Amino acid sequence: MTPNLHLWLIPVLPLVGAAINGLFGKRFSRQTVLAIALGFCGAAFVMALWIAAQFSSLTLPHVEWLASWIRAGDFQVDFAFYLDQLSLVMLLVVTGVGFLIHIYSVGYMWEEGGFYRFFAYLNLFMFFMLTLVLASNYLLMFIGWEGVGLASYLLIGFWFTKDSAASAGKKAFIVNRIGDFGFLIALFLMIKHFGSLNFVQVFRIVSGMPAEVTGSGLLTSIGLLLMVGAAGKSAQLPLYVWLPDAMEGPTPVSALIHAATMVTAGVYMVARSHLVFDRAPQALMVVAIVGTLTALFAATIGVCQTDIKKVLAYSTISQLGYMFMACGVAAYSAGIFHLMTHAFFKGLLFLAAGSVIHAVGGEQDMRRMGGLRRHIPWTFWTMTAATFAIAGFPPFAGFFSKDAILWKAYSSPYGSWVYWLIGVFTAFLTSFYMFRLWFLTFFGEYRGEAAAGRSDGHTQVIRDSRAGAPVPHAHNHGGIHESPNIMVIPLVILALLSICGGWVGSERFDKFLSPALHAGITAHSSEEAAATTPPPEQKEQGGSETLLTGISVLAAVSGLFLAWLLYHRRPQLPQEIAHALGAFYEAVVHKYYVDEIYAAVFVKPLIDGSTRILWHGIDRDVIDATLDNSAEGAREVSDAVRHMQSGNLRSYAGWIAAGAAVVIAYMIWMGTR
């Protein structure tokens, strides 16, 4: 008998906060709004901690049945929550990082209009994300999946009076639809062939299948379709295009949704469905290839970006690629491990970037920053921790998780040295562009147009506080300044996590997650089991593991060195290199023209086709024309017929007589027939 954990409270608490703030927040003071938002979000975090505290005494997986939702014959979907090691990790990451970002947002959004709206959306996001993480069946997961998309749309378009923000929100929503379509088809296939969407039942059916079904069309197509869904949500090739544009949202949103939590939902979903993927090696290979290519592709774009948030956005895509690479070589725990550490350091990077943007009054272009380390020491030191973490320097968190992924990519039975090689090269690029950001932002001379102590701070603040924000005096205290404590404290906590978060070690983490991630293995054929559990020969490869670790650290160090050389030591050198590379450099700066290609191949034909065929051709010429013409016809007939009503009594009498005559004639005709 397991104790009643009241799991349902965890998602519902933020929902209550969102409802209160969303419905009545307009009349509340800012203090009330933030007390509600932080209170309910913090309560969810405390619940998660409470569950984590009694975790060891639970029998897992713990399923909490709440209510019946859909019943149709044998098919049944319930409101039920599912807790195992995997959901617990996600739960803690989402509530913990989410709570810290809530705190940070208080400082960051304090002067913005729509304060209540922001926190209502943020709490709404927490509700859907926690639903996604805790769901016990694919349909409930899909609800959360769609809901986080909605919250993401609302928050990207938070400054909806700005055209680019509004269209970025739409782009994110529409691109995600493509992925969701794949996800939905996968669900339909499961309903048709397994008759259930419940995790427990689906996985039992899948692992109960005979060995020769492995790699069958059904499982492969389910796996591939799930991957399409994951690629949409987690911004993988070819559906990644929405994430860089999503940076139009407020920076805490970028940190929470587009770095730490929502975009990792795809990774979580793949890890959750690992039993399906284990039995569909082709789908798994696609996951690995997509992840690897995305990691490399996004990293190369990140190298040339100048907007501080865009660099971090491409970096996020690249790191998500790492996670998919890990999942693709069946090293799910390594992927989830990286997910966790990434949530720490990428959340921190975004928050610190927000602090930088806050400090320089809304400027996001790194070319107009520089020398900030003396002005904003807290931001500098926390960001330094995050930068070293993402670059993979030991003993920072990113080193452990990235190293685990690279090692698995090489040593796993699904792995290959190609993945490893691209992974290491990407690690080098990651280190390079992150230190490029670091040097450009914090070192050298300040390159902004107005030096410290300027009085015209508002002209730039306006960029970051559209929507009629009341910013009367907030930025008048002179030039570049450190953020308030309420923003610095989350930075420090996340910095500590970025440093220590990896010390648990991937081995221990793997062991912790193994009940959730290797649950079905025992039911597999022995050959399959041998393939997925860590092979015994791994111990003999201890030497090569150390060697590979050394190489990846070397890659990180050389990235640091190159960035130092190019952006600190000899700042004119990048220009010359860019010049020398010519067309290739142009292509990278323009993000390989992917947006333009999509616009030409998909968007423009769609808009043209919709305009010419559907709008002009069908809507205007068929549907509208039918209605208009029938209305016009009715009007003309009525116009003719209305003259019958002349007011002339004798003509009425004549019509009556004529009508009577017709009736009589008809009756006579009927009678004599």
Add this chain to the structure above:
Amino acid sequence: MVPLSYYLVLSGILFACGVTGFLIKRNIITIFMSIELMLNGVNLSFVAFAAQWHALSGQVFVFFVMVVAAAESAVGLAIIIAVYRTRETLDVDRVNLLKL
């Protein structure tokens, strides 16, 4: 005994006279009398059939028609007087305010 068809032909002639008068006359009083003529044409056929088939209901129906006709003529004449007072004419072609 006079054959039924004679009555019916007479009834038809009376009705046709009524209809014709209704359609061609302009004076409201004349039109009103034409209506009475049509009613009486119908009444004649009722009583003729009643006598032919020895059924009383036809006779009773005629009484009803006559009662209704009397009431109608009372109301109708009142309306005609009202029309004459306001319009100072009894020509139906000039009483056409109901026209669209």
